[in-house]
Amino acid sequence: MSGPSRRSLARALETLDDFADPSVALEQYLTPPEIAAHVCHQARLTGDLDGWVVDLGTGTGMFAIAASLSGAERVIGVDVDPNALAVAQSNAARLDAAEESGFLEWVRADATQPPLSGPVDDATVTVFSNPPFGAQRGNRHADRAFLETARSIADVSYTIHNEGSQSFVESFAADEGGDVTHAFRAEFPIEQRFEFHTEGERTLEAEVFRIEWA
Template sequence: MKQRKLEILLEKVRGFDSPDVTLEQYPTPALLAAELLHFAYMKGDLTDTVYDLGCGTGMLAIGAKILGAERVIGFDSDPAALKIAKENAERLGVEVEFECMDVRQVRGHAHTVVMNPPFGAQVKGSDRPFLKTALKVGDVTYSIHNSGSLAFIKKFIEPAIITEWYNTGFPIKRTFKFHKKDVERIEVEIYRIIKENDQGE
């Protein structure tokens, strides 16, 4: 499936009714979600089990399933977001499992983890539990972070390694009172991370 077609489908995914600023509940824009997922798809990483950590209303999880992932599980600590996520999956006609739990409690194994973790703008370090869990449960991780995060992520994930990364834009719609513009575009980076013992793949 072409990236643009996926983006059009993902535009049907409904966002949060009452986003929580402390959880940095910004919906992943369809454009950015399609970009990350198409990247993973082209690398052959969306064929097996996929976990979406901090899945919110299901944007990345649903997209992974549309692109052919065998089994997709979305994890989030917000039951209200998961209720919308289930409705979104039904609306798009895909079967995705959703689990309500803190990211630190996630267990099991996925070939691929996709995630748009909190950037730590409201609660410093809130992206770290996501990275730790992703490295524990997944062989390959695709993650979105603030621009300028490369040095920190490289050090934090050792001995895992970044195989590829690039800059892109994240258009954030006015969501909270402190937002001054209707849409603010921030620079972000998308990373592909693999565990050290998977480097031969």
């Protein structure tokens, strides 16, 4: 499967619009273009874009659009927020992502309870997700729910987590018959967007995991 270079993909993703009115409760932060480009480039080289691609909690559409531009033919972006999906649709239209992909659809649904069953037509399913890190009160372990959904529908998943999550992710995967095949650190820049942010911009250390599910 051919596709753009990681650098050119990142440059294209840098043009995507951010959330117009980000939600604190949903922990809506823009997925860094560099991370999305790196992950989708890796997925293309590994053959993980050959089946269905599902972006859980797609937000502004970063992973879904990146997968489409990378050559995935069947992509679904799922998010509970209709305003975020409107931004995602606009972003995809501006980059002609739907033209690059044979199928790009946006679904309004709770990403932890998506109206999906997989695999579809016996095809493989790859999940991408930048779930909430669980930083807000009542959101602790929010990323676990996304992993549970990935486990239920995916053959392979790529998820972003807060620094220090490796033991949790590996333990969860092992308990569910999965195997963490790749893990790497990534910088996650966060611009000031909520009242409790006291810095103009800060960078979190994040961890990205590729899991093969049995």
